[in-house]
Amino acid sequence: MVPQPCKTCHTEHKGRDVRIGAFDHQKFDHSATNYALRGGHASVDCAKCHVSAKTYRIADRTCIACHRKDDKHKGTLGPQCADCHTEVAWKQAKFDHSKTRFPLLGKHDAVKCEDCHKDGRYKDTPMACVACHRKDDHHKAQFGDRCDTCHAATDWKSIHFNHDTDTTYALLGRHRLVKCESCHTGNLYRDKLATNCIDCHKKDDKHQGSLGTSCSNCHSERSWKEPNRFDHDKSDFPLLGSHAKVACADCHKSTMFKEAPLQCIGCHRKDDKHKGTLGEQCQTCHDATKWARTTFDHAKTRFPLLGKHQPVKCEACHKSANYKETPSDCFACHQKDDKHKGQEGKACGSCHDTRGWTPAPSFDHGLTRFPLLGNHAKAECKACHSSVLFKDASIACNACHAKDDKHKKTLGTQCEQCHNAKSWKAWDFDHDKRTRFPLDGKHVGLSCGACHTRPMETRVIASSQCASCHAKDDVHEGSYGKACQQCHVTSSFRNIKSRNANPKPG
Numbered sequence: 001m002v003p004q005p006c007k008t009c010h011t012e013h014k015g016r017d018v019r020i021g022a023f024d025h026q027k028f029d030h031s032a033t034n035y036a037l038r039g040g041h042a043s044v045d046c047a048k049c050h051v052s053a054k055t056y057r058i059a060d061r062t063c064i065a066c067h068r069k070d071d072k073h074k075g076t077l078g079p080q081c082a083d084c085h086t087e088v089a090w091k092q093a094k095f096d097h098s099k100t101r102f103p104l105l106g107k108h109d110a111v112k113c114e115d116c117h118k119d120g121r122y123k124d125t126p127m128a129c130v131a132c133h134r135k136d137d138h139h140k141a142q143f144g145d146r147c148d149t150c151h152a153a154t155d156w157k158s159i160h161f162n163h164d165t166d167t168t169y170a171l172l173g174r175h176r177l178v179k180c181e182s183c184h185t186g187n188l189y190r191d192k193l194a195t196n197c198i199d200c201h202k203k204d205d206k207h208q209g210s211l212g213t214s215c216s217n218c219h220s221e222r223s224w225k226e227p228n229r230f231d232h233d234k235s236d237f238p239l240l241g242s243h244a245k246v247a248c249a250d251c252h253k254s255t256m257f258k259e260a261p262l263q264c265i266g267c268h269r270k271d272d273k274h275k276g277t278l279g280e281q282c283q284t285c286h287d288a289t290k291w292a293r294t295t296f297d298h299a300k301t302r303f304p305l306l307g308k309h310q311p312v313k314c315e316a317c318h319k320s321a322n323y324k325e326t327p328s329d330c331f332a333c334h335q336k337d338d339k340h341k342g343q344e345g346k347a348c349g350s351c352h353d354t355r356g357w358t359p360a361p362s363f364d365h366g367l368t369r370f371p372l373l374g375n376h377a378k379a380e381c382k383a384c385h386s387s388v389l390f391k392d393a394s395i396a397c398n399a400c401h402a403k404d405d406k407h408k409k410t411l412g413t414q415c416e417q418c419h420n421a422k423s424w425k426a427w428d429f430d431h432d433k434r435t436r437f438p439l440d441g442k443h444v445g446l447s448c449g450a451c452h453t454r455p456m457e458t459r460v461i462a463s464s465q466c467a468s469c470h471a472k473d474d475v476h477e478g479s480y481g482k483a484c485q486q487c488h489v490t491s492s493f494r495n496i497k498s499r500n501a502n503p504k505p506g
Contacts, residue, residue, distance in 0.1 A: 039087030106153030173221025307354025374421030441490025
């Protein structure tokens with residue numbers, strides 16, 4: 001180390017030759033060093049810190065070097081005394097507690113250090129509230145050691161815990177008035193408190209568990225006896241129409257609400273005028289608005305009610321409670337009305353319709369074996385059908401037109417061979433095309449009765465031999481046989497074919 005001249009610190013006093021310690025050292029400016037003297041340090045004698053006159057430059061600058069005897073912490077807070085103490089006065093601490101893990105808030109700021117830091121030990125001071133407030137814990141450690149969860153530093157008696165926001169179980173209605181220990185009977189942090197209503201209200205459950213444990217479906221926090229939250233519409237039986245006005249006790253005979261019947265008949269058996277004959281599915285016909293009003297739409301069934309079926313009473317057709325067994329064929333209900341004695345079958349709808357049993361406007365004669373053509377379409381049914389046994393009526397023309405047959409059956413009874421339905425007098429028969437006996441010569445123009453003399457049933461059967469009609473004209477008295485046409489011609493019976501006429505070669 002390079003020695004410094006004495007005059008750097010000392011001044012010379014004339015006439016005095018004294019030791020260094022007596023020199024005037026006011027000339028030395030300590031602020032020019034690495035350790036400026038501030039506060040109480042400025043009035044401290046040099047020798048207090050510079051214990052050796054020869055080693056001023058290497059004086060220890062740490063607080064603890066001079067203040068070890070003042071360290072009541074016994075070194076537990078380390079040698080950095082300046083972190084808390086100032087040069088103004090050793091007892092005046094400048095420690096900023098807000099920079100620690102335990103800021104001093106509320107009434108903590110006014111508490112003396114030693115109230116919390118016993119025996120000057122700062123570093124290991126517990127931060128849990130209960131360490132200082134054990135005597136204030138009226139819960140006897142039931143709610144754990146985290147007093148700050150509920151209590152505030154402003155005042156021990158002030159509770160800042162908000163059950164609505166600080167937990168998943170908001171306190172509503174009457175729950176706000178309940179004491180904490182009424183629900184929290186065990187250790188708050190060790191024993192997790194159940195949030196189901198039934199855990200606290202099991203003694204209040206008059207349903208004896210039949211409705212489950214979700215009490216909040218019906219009850220509210222306003223009052224246990226006020227079941228105003230239950231939404232019946234979300235149940236298996238929504239309350240519609242008049243049901244919405246019915247008192248609970250009218251259907252629920254006991255507090256076991258699920259035992260109440262869902263079937264209409266459970267409450268409306270006394271209203272069932274059908275005496276069970278239409279079954280127990282009352283809602284099929286009746287609605288909740290008014291029992292007397294029926295809503296059943298028969299049009300959606302296999303048997304829509306049309307015409308005169310509409311005003312008919314249900315029980316007139318439905319004889320049993322099993323609707324599906326009710327027959328849908330007309331004959332089942334109208335057998336007594338069948339004047340045909342079953343002859344026309346059971347498909348009454350083929351002729352009759354629901355507008356009225358009589359007449360039968362739906363019958364299509366064109367689909368029968370005897371379509372009504374010409375004047376037949378204008379004829380009344382009874383003109384042909386003498387009785388209601390319609391199938392007994394014959395389809396032969398002669399059955400109705402025997403009185404009109406001027407041929408007296410000599411042309412058979414198949415009138416339609418010549419006559420048509422347009423007019424009885426209008427007839428047409430082509431003998432050449434429809435028979436094996438073409439009419440030529442004198443045969444043309446003859447009346448039918450000239451040849452057809454014998455009455456016949458159905459079709460005409462007549463011989464085509466000449467002798468059948470000309471036996472009286474045979475002067476040969478049969479000696480030449482019956483094949484008259486070999487000699488005679490139709491232009492005149494007296495005209496004879498030439499016997500010498502040889503046929504020309506083919």
